[in-house]
Amino acid sequence: xxxxxxxxxxxxxxxxGTANLFAHESRHWWRNRRWWVQLLLWAGVLNGMLLxxxxxxxxxxxxxxxxxxxxxxxxEVFPQYLGLAILLSTVGVVVLTQGxxxxxxxxxxxxxxxxxxxxxxGLVVAKFxxxxxxxxxxxxxxxxxxxxxxxxxxxxxxxxxxEFLAVAAMVALILLFTLALTMxxxxxxxxxxxxxxxxxxxxxxxxxxxxxxxxxxxxxxxPWELTGVSVQVAAGxxxxxxLPVVATVAWIGVAVALTAWRFHREDxx
Amino acid sequence: xxxSGDFVVSTQRLAKRFGDxxxxxxxxLRVPRHxxxxxxxxNGAGKTTTLRMLxxxxxxxxGTGTVLGHDITGDTLELRRRIGYLPQQPRFYPDLTARETLxxxxxxxxxxxxxxxxxxxxxxESSDLTARADRPVxxxxxxxRQRLGIAQxxxxxxxLLILDEPAAGLDPIGRRDVLDLLRRLRSETxxxxxxxxxxxxxxxxxxxxxxxxxxxxxxxxIEELLAGAEGTVYRFETRGSTEGVEEAVGRQPWVxxxxxxxxxxxxxWTVTVSDETAADNELLRLVFAASDVAVTEYGRQRFALEDVxxxxxxxxxx
Numbered sequence: 001x002x003x004x005x006x007x008x009x010x011x012x013x014x015x016x017g018t019a020n021l022f023a024h025e026s027r028h029w030w031r032n033r034r035w036w037v038q039l040l041l042w043a044g045v046l047n048g049m050l051l052x053x054x055x056x057x058x059x060x061x062x063x064x065x066x067x068x069x070x071x072x073x074x075x076e077v078f079p080q081y082l083g084l085a086i087l088l089s090t091v092g093v094v095v096l097t098q099g100x101x102x103x104x105x106x107x108x109x110x111x112x113x114x115x116x117x118x119x120x121x122g123l124v125v126a127k128f129x130x131x132x133x134x135x136x137x138x139x140x141x142x143x144x145x146x147x148x149x150x151x152x153x154x155x156x157x158x159x160x161x162x163e164f165l166a167v168a169a170m171v172a173l174i175l176l177f178t179l180a181l182t183m184x185x186x187x188x189x190x191x192x193x194x195x196x197x198x199x200x201x202x203x204x205x206x207x208x209x210x211x212x213x214x215x216x217x218x219x220x221x222x223p224w225e226l227t228g229v230s231v232q233v234a235a236g237x238x239x240x241x242x243l244p245v246v247a248t249v250a251w252i253g254v255a256v257a258l259t260a261w262r263f264h265r266e267d268x269x
Numbered sequence: 270x271x272x273s274g275d276f277v278v279s280t281q282r283l284a285k286r287f288g289d290x291x292x293x294x295x296x297x298l299r300v301p302r303h304x305x306x307x308x309x310x311x312n313g314a315g316k317t318t319t320l321r322m323l324x325x326x327x328x329x330x331x332g333t334g335t336v337l338g339h340d341i342t343g344d345t346l347e348l349r350r351r352i353g354y355l356p357q358q359p360r361f362y363p364d365l366t367a368r369e370t371l372x373x374x375x376x377x378x379x380x381x382x383x384x385x386x387x388x389x390x391x392x393x394e395s396s397d398l399t400a401r402a403d404r405p406v407x408x409x410x411x412x413x414r415q416r417l418g419i420a421q422x423x424x425x426x427x428x429l430l431i432l433d434e435p436a437a438g439l440d441p442i443g444r445r446d447v448l449d450l451l452r453r454l455r456s457e458t459x460x461x462x463x464x465x466x467x468x469x470x471x472x473x474x475x476x477x478x479x480x481x482x483x484x485x486x487x488x489x490x491i492e493e494l495l496a497g498a499e500g501t502v503y504r505f506e507t508r509g510s511t512e513g514v515e516e517a518v519g520r521q522p523w524v525x526x527x528x529x530x531x532x533x534x535x536x537x538w539t540v541t542v543s544d545e546t547a548a549d550n551e552l553l554r555l556v557f558a559a560s561d562v563a564v565t566e567y568g569r570q571r572f573a574l575e576d577v578x579x580x581x582x583x584x585x586x587x
Contacts, residue, residue, distance in 0.1 A: 005384030009377070016346055020376040027364075108360035112418075115324045115354040116377040117346055267287070268326040 018122035021113075025100075025130035038138045042092060046085055046143040050150055053081045074154035079235040086171055086227050089139045090203045093178045097135070098195050100127050101186030101259070111268050124260040128183060132176055139175055144168045163233055170230040173248045177223040178203075180255035187262045221247035277302050277429050277459045278323060280334035280341075284483075285318050285327060292318040294483035295332070300429075300461050300476070305451055307470035307491070308463040309578060310480035316463040317357050319480065320433050323461075324354050337428055350378065353422035357433040357463075359414055363407025367398050367417050370406055371424060378425040392420040397446075411438035419447065423454070430454065432462040436469050448473050471495075471574040479581050487581045494577050501545050503552060505567040508535045514559045521555070523547040535565065545569075 011017070029035045057077050104110050114120065144164075151159040178199050185195045206224035210217045218228050218240030225244035232239050239245075278300035285293040293315040300306045310316045321327040323336050325345025334341045339348035361370050371389045379385050393402045396416040401409065406417065415438050422430055435451075436444045444466075451460050451473050464470060470477055470491070477494055479487040487494065511529075519527050523544035530537045542548040556562060 005382075006388060007380040007382060007384075009380055012346070017377045020373065023376075024373055031364075108356075108358070109362060111321075111326060111356045112354075112359055112361065112421075114326055115349060115352075115356070116374060117350045118377060119346065265328075267328065268321065269287075 014119045014121040016122055017116065017118035018126045021118065021123055021126035022130050025127050029134040035134055035138065038096070039142055042138050043143040043146055045088065047146040047150060049085060050081050050147055053077045054154055074151060075236070078151060079231045082231050082234050083227055086174060087203055089171065089175055090178050091200055092139065093135055093175050094182050094196055094199045097131050097179050097182050098192060100131060101183050102190065102192060102195055106190065114268055120263045121260040124256060124263055128180065128256055131179055135175055135179060136172055140168055140172045163236060167230045167234045170226045170245065173245065174223060174226050177248050177252050177255065180252045184255045184259045187259045219243060223248040223251050275302050276300055278336050278461060280332060282332035283319065283322060283329055283334050284331035285322060286330040291483055296480065296485050298478055298485065300459060302459055303455060304459055304475045305455055305473050306461045307474035307477045308461060308480065309465065309467065309470055309477060311465060311582060314480045315483040316480055317433055320431055320463055324352065324431060325349060351428045353425065353427035353430045355418045355422045355432040355435055357437070359418035361406045361414065361417065364405055366403045366405055367393060368402045370417060371421055374421045375424055388424065392424060396420040412440060412443050415439055419450065428458055430458055430460045432460065434464055435462050436464060436466055444469065467574045467578055479578060481582045481585050486585055495574065501542050501548065502570040503540045503542065503548060504570050505538050506535055506565045507538065507556065507562050508565055509562045511536055511559050511562050514556055514562065517558065518552070518555050521551065
């Protein structure tokens with residue numbers, strides 16, 4: 001065996017080893033039944049929950065009961081459903097991706113991998129991309145296709161596609177930010193409780209911030225504002241501000257960059 | 270005379286601190302090209318930390334160093350293309366098979382292809398892992414993981430192999446095979462390996478460095494270390510009268526120290542000399558000058574590495 005029989009790779013800089021790491025990391029989803037089990041689970045949960053909301057609204061209407069905020073039809077039910085759907089999806093993403101950085105740091109494999117010609121930035125980017133694509137498929141693309149069909153059937157005609165896609169895109173952004181935040185925490189700490197707890201607690205408690213800055217709901221440059229903005233859009237109203245959308249894109253970049261920055265300073269022991 | 274360019278590893282006062290703890294205080298290493306360099310030290314002496322700095326896994330807190338001409342305090346990406354590294358207790362992804370593990374490692378260096386697959390199969394065979402090649406690494410024994418680790422380290426024909434405790438966890442046959450492999454690799458590459466198994470070092474190394482408490486306390490070709498720092502020692506036993514011989518030997522300018530102990534009608538001699546050639550030519554002649562003396566045993570003492578190691582380590586303040 002000589003070197004001439006084997007063709008060397010020639011990637012340099014942050015791309016060194018990135019494609020190999022992306023393919024390697026993707027195996028967590030595609031090499032086993034995880035992807036389709038999660039796909040069926042989340043398609044069932046998200047669509048089942050919407051059907052449940054619609055059923056409750058229908059029962060309330062038929063029995064003459066009035067909810068605190070009357071949900072008399074699908075146009076009112078969908079915005080109410082959205083907040084819970086986003087929270088559940090966020091929890092799902094955190095649970096599924098909590099170990100992306102943490103397990104590798106704790107498991108001792110990093111010493112071996114990082115001794116090879118690998119860019120640490122490339123490793124972070126590869127991990128983010130390898131998990132972002134299946135998360136979008138499992139939590140947004142397929143389940144939300146089902147949601148569109150349910151909503152259109154209840155409405156009796158096609159649901160406004162522009163609004164629907166805008167809402168789905170905002171949900172996708174929230175989930176990508178959740179992934180980036182979970183990865184960043186997995187690089188900065190070795191506490192699994194922190195990696196899991198912080199993103200979920202932030203999603204649950206964020207609304208309390210509006211008590212301190214009343215009147216700024218929907219205008220603050222934080223990803224968690226997107227829940228409120230998407231509810232507005234789902235209700236057919238124009239958003240208070242598009243700033244949270246732009247800010248979330250920026251925060252995703254910041255979280256990935258912070259992960260890479262911290263990872264570059266990681267002493268592999 | 271060895272030129273500086275002949276060293277593939279060269280460090281000056283390399284140091285590493287973790288908070289208040291100084292894991293490595295001052296390491297000066299010179300690893301000659303195509304040598305088998307044994308890096309010795311007791312547990313916790315700083316061997317693994319030093320090797321991790323050489324690979325670029327840890328940033329030195331102080332000092333400088335180059336490996337294959339690359340500065341280890343900067344970006345080590347290009348350096349890592351040219352070295353093969355076996356971590357202490359290597360951890361691989363447990364769900365990958367041995368073949369997939371090697372394929373994953375290989376794709377950092379090479380594109381897919383039949384040549385690469387042949388290289389992987391060849392390494393599996395030479396590591397005696399062919400029968401286990403398609404089983405998950407998670408089910409491997411420590412020895413099998415170690416062999417896989419050594420295989421992946423040589424996969425890309427590195428210019429320098431850095432092996433952290435390569436014989437740890439191996440049975441005697443596995444250890445023998447690893448040492449044979451190191452000998453075979455000498456013509457192709459340079460090997461720097463750490464260990465606390467002194468016998469392994471003595472059997473294969475050309476050059477040795479001993480580290481204790483984070484500092485290198487001895488660094489020399491192994492022959493020089495084994496000869497003893499205080500000079501070469503001759504030991505022999507005589508029977509019969511040696512009257513006047515002790516004085517005659519003691520007067521020689523190349524004799525540093527002489528000790529004669531009487532036992533069972535004979536004498537046991539220990540003569541420390543500064544000039545081996547003179548001693549080889551003259552010492553026996555001086556002894557036989559006494560007419561009725563017989564020499565029953567004669568030899569130059571070779572220190573075992575263990576003697577040198579213990580002496581050097583125990584001389585150091587705790």
